[in-house]
Amino acid sequence: MSGIATTLRPYLAVCAGRFQLTLQYRAAALAGFLTQCWFGVIRVLIFAAFYAGGAAKAPMTLGDAITYTWLGQAFLVFLPWNADPDVTDMVRSGAVAYERLRPVDSYAWWFVRAMAWSSARVAPRAALMVVFAGVLMPLVGLGKWGLAPPPSLAAAGFFAASAAAMVLLSAAITVLINIAMVRAMDERGPNILAAPIVNFFSGMVIPLAFFPDWLRPILRAQPIAGLVDIPFSIYFGGVAGWSAVGAIALQFGWVVVLAAFGRWALERAMRRLQVQGG
Amino acid sequence: MPQILVEELTKTYRIAERSPGAWGAVKGLVRRRWRTVEALAGVSFQLQRGELVGLIGPNGAGKSTTIKILSGILEPTAGRCEVNGLIPWRQRIRHVARIGVVFGQRTQLWWDLPVIEGFNLLRDIYRVPQDRYAATRDELVALLRLDRLLDQPVRQLSLGQRMRCEIAAALLHSPPLIFLEEPTIALDAPSKLAVREFVGRLNRERGVTVILTTHDMHDIEALADRVIVIGGGKILADGSFAALRAGVLAERRLFVDFAGAAPALEMADVRVVAASGQQLELAFDPRRITAPDLIARIVAAHPVDDIHVEEPLIEEVIARFYDLHGAAEP
Numbered sequence: 001m002s003g004i005a006t007t008l009r010p011y012l013a014v015c016a017g018r019f020q021l022t023l024q025y026r027a028a029a030l031a032g033f034l035t036q037c038w039f040g041v042i043r044v045l046i047f048a049a050f051y052a053g054g055a056a057k058a059p060m061t062l063g064d065a066i067t068y069t070w071l072g073q074a075f076l077v078f079l080p081w082n083a084d085p086d087v088t089d090m091v092r093s094g095a096v097a098y099e100r101l102r103p104v105d106s107y108a109w110w111f112v113r114a115m116a117w118s119s120a121r122v123a124p125r126a127a128l129m130v131v132f133a134g135v136l137m138p139l140v141g142l143g144k145w146g147l148a149p150p151p152s153l154a155a156a157g158f159f160a161a162s163a164a165a166m167v168l169l170s171a172a173i174t175v176l177i178n179i180a181m182v183r184a185m186d187e188r189g190p191n192i193l194a195a196p197i198v199n200f201f202s203g204m205v206i207p208l209a210f211f212p213d214w215l216r217p218i219l220r221a222q223p224i225a226g227l228v229d230i231p232f233s234i235y236f237g238g239v240a241g242w243s244a245v246g247a248i249a250l251q252f253g254w255v256v257v258l259a260a261f262g263r264w265a266l267e268r269a270m271r272r273l274q275v276q277g278g
Numbered sequence: 279m280p281q282i283l284v285e286e287l288t289k290t291y292r293i294a295e296r297s298p299g300a301w302g303a304v305k306g307l308v309r310r311r312w313r314t315v316e317a318l319a320g321v322s323f324q325l326q327r328g329e330l331v332g333l334i335g336p337n338g339a340g341k342s343t344t345i346k347i348l349s350g351i352l353e354p355t356a357g358r359c360e361v362n363g364l365i366p367w368r369q370r371i372r373h374v375a376r377i378g379v380v381f382g383q384r385t386q387l388w389w390d391l392p393v394i395e396g397f398n399l400l401r402d403i404y405r406v407p408q409d410r411y412a413a414t415r416d417e418l419v420a421l422l423r424l425d426r427l428l429d430q431p432v433r434q435l436s437l438g439q440r441m442r443c444e445i446a447a448a449l450l451h452s453p454p455l456i457f458l459e460e461p462t463i464a465l466d467a468p469s470k471l472a473v474r475e476f477v478g479r480l481n482r483e484r485g486v487t488v489i490l491t492t493h494d495m496h497d498i499e500a501l502a503d504r505v506i507v508i509g510g511g512k513i514l515a516d517g518s519f520a521a522l523r524a525g526v527l528a529e530r531r532l533f534v535d536f537a538g539a540a541p542a543l544e545m546a547d548v549r550v551v552a553a554s555g556q557q558l559e560l561a562f563d564p565r566r567i568t569a570p571d572l573i574a575r576i577v578a579a580h581p582v583d584d585i586h587v588e589e590p591l592i593e594e595v596i597a598r599f600y601d602l603h604g605a606a607e608p
Contacts, residue, residue: 006405013402021390098386100351102403103375271353271367 010104015112018086022120029124036073036125037132043069044145059209063148064236068207070147071232074129077121078166079202079227080173081195083181084114091182096273106270107175107263114174115167151237158244162231165251169226172258173198179262182269203229209238220247223254279363281455281487282325282348287357288511289318289343317343318354319511325489327454330481332502332519333491336600340511341491345457348489349379362455375404378448382460385440386447387432393443394428397450404451411450418446421476438469445473449480455487456480462494474500495592507599514603523592526599531588532560532572537581548572556583 044066051062060068087110090096099106130147137146150156173194180190199205201224208219208229219225230247233239239247295311318340325331335341346352347359350366350373359366364373380386387396401411419425422442427435435443441461448456458477462470478501480486490502498505498519505522507515515522531551534540540558543550547566552559562572569587576582 009405010403013399017388017391017395017399093384094381095384095386097346097351097381097384098379100370101349101374101377101379101386103371103405104403105371 011108011112015116018113018116019120022117033125033128036076036129040070040073060238064238066145067148067236068232070129070133071235072204072228074126075122077125078118078170079198079204080170080177081198082191083177083187084117084174086113087178088181088187100270107266110175110178111171115171118170119167150235155235155237155240158248159231159235162234162248162251165248165255166227166231168255169223169251172255172262175262176258179265179269182273198224202227223258226251226254280324281327281362283360285322285358287318287321287347287354287359289347289354291315291317316511321513323506323513323516325487327487328485329504330488330502332498332505333489333508334498334505335508339508341508345459345491349377349457350374376453378453378456380444380448380458380461382463385444387443389433390431392429392431396432397447400447400450406451414450414452418449422446438465441465441469441473458488458490460492462492462497477501495596499592509600509603523595526595528563528565529561529590530564531590532562533586534558534576534582535584537583541580
């Protein structure tokens with residue numbers, strides 16, 4: 001086995017293992033899908049009412065807003081609302097000590113875990129959502145209210161790159177919440193704070209395009225925008241060309257910054273961690 | 279060069295203190311009071327390759343802190359520590375690849391996975407080549423009799439079964455040094471014996487160095503050639519168990535069943551511990567009066583049905599030792 005393959009072996013193994021294990025929760029995936037359909041419909045109706053009330057100056061068309069909404073529902077679970085529950089359990093039980101006994105970089109270890117955990121939950125939900133909003137709705141004549149395909153091949157390609165950055169950003173932010181949980185020795189505080197911050201700053205509640213001109217660049221520059229607003233705006237072509245390249249570069253740049261900070265903070269937190277009991 | 283070198287190791291924790299009650303909680307928001315706790319106050323010892331050492335001490339003595347520092351989980355406040363030539367907390371990743379650790383009160387196996395899948399995951403985590411892994415695994419499965427457990431999810435195992443699997447899990451990467459923290463805790467007698475026997479063989483036949491912490495003194499008596507007693511963050515004793523016993527509690531007990539009612543015995547160097555019906559329990563110091571001598575004198579004076587000598591319970595020895603050193607937890 002070559003050097004790199006040997007180095008990466010633990011990370012790939014835990015990533016694959018967690019993905020498979022998480023994928024088993026079919027009932028949760030189905031329940032999540034139905035909930036997200038329900039919220040998708042409501043949000044689409046809200047947008048429809050908003051546009052019907054005279055939205056001449058709206059920054060995107062109703063169709064784009066609807067596509068943005070369905071993408072948000074499809075990829076909802078990538079939003080890092082919580083500390084990784086496995087890590088939370090380990091910190092509570094003290095089994096986190098074993099994490100430090102593995103010959104792996106603790107940050108990379110938690111990062112791949114978080115990535116496998118979110119991806120495995122997103123995969124079935126997103127697949128069902130694409131079938132529902134992207135295929136079934138158009139088939140029954142509700143195409144106007146459904147998920148439209150990307151307008152061009154370029155948009156699709158940019159979206160693929162941006163979505164990859166979205167997955168990495170999501171994992172990086174989850175690990176930051178883990179670290180906050182380790183520092184506080186309790187997951188409730190970080191979890192309560194994370195959800196509203198992520199929902200608002202990602203553009204999940206309101207697409208960032210709807211914010212005033214002076215505020216929008218600031219909102220789009222912060223890392224959480226890369227979870228929803230940037231990838232989905234790229235998808236329907238609202239951000240295209242060099243702007244798309246710049247936005248994707250910004251996403252990856254934030255991944256690097258958050259990972260570097262997270263790795264430093266995790267090592268620090270681990271050195272201070274007093275494993276409970278014993 | 280010893281395998282483990284520990285010199286003047288200290289570890290102090292800072293703990294936030296809070297006055298009791300609601301007002302105390304409010305005060306704590308404004309001004310925190312900190313209290314420093316000295317978990318280790320200058321611990322030094324060395325271990326050679328192939329030793330089996332029991333690390334004992336009352337709760338809160340510093341055993342776990344020592345193990346956590348040696349295994350690289352915790353960074354000490356001061357002092358020197360090298361294991362296999364590495365500084366555990368600085369060269370953590372290289373260091374942990376060469377040790378095995380079992381914490382009896384925690385699990386390192388994956389709750390939802392069958393045992394064998396957990397083992398396979400550990401193979402990848404420790405980057406063990408497949409052929410070497412297969413050989414080690416098969417050997418551990420045979421020695422610890424795990425063959426019928428491998429397909430079961432960890433959550434379904436009994437504690438004894440799980441502990442055997444935990445020990446195997448800690449050895450899949452063939453570490454030359456293992457730390458066992460309370461590996462027999464809450465196990466039934468057959469499981470305890472199985473674990474003891476396995477650990478003994480591992481040490482004797484493979485030359486694996488073992489550091490064992492436990493509150494079960496029978497573990498120590500059965501396994502350890504050397505005992506390190508820690509109390510109040512300091513080493514109180516370091517030597518053989520027999521030496522420890524002799525130094526603390528030489529006293530032995532003689533139980534005498536008389537043919538009639540037990541007489542009121544008045545003898546020098548002998549203390550009556552308990553009297554019930556026909557039986558007397560006597561305590562004596564074998565350095566002052568030997569057991570045969572004592573028995574001869576009693577039998578000469580009184581008709582006797584039965585006599586037997588007992589060593590004081592090991593627990594008693596240890597409790598007495600902790601007591602003498604003021605080491606018991608407040």
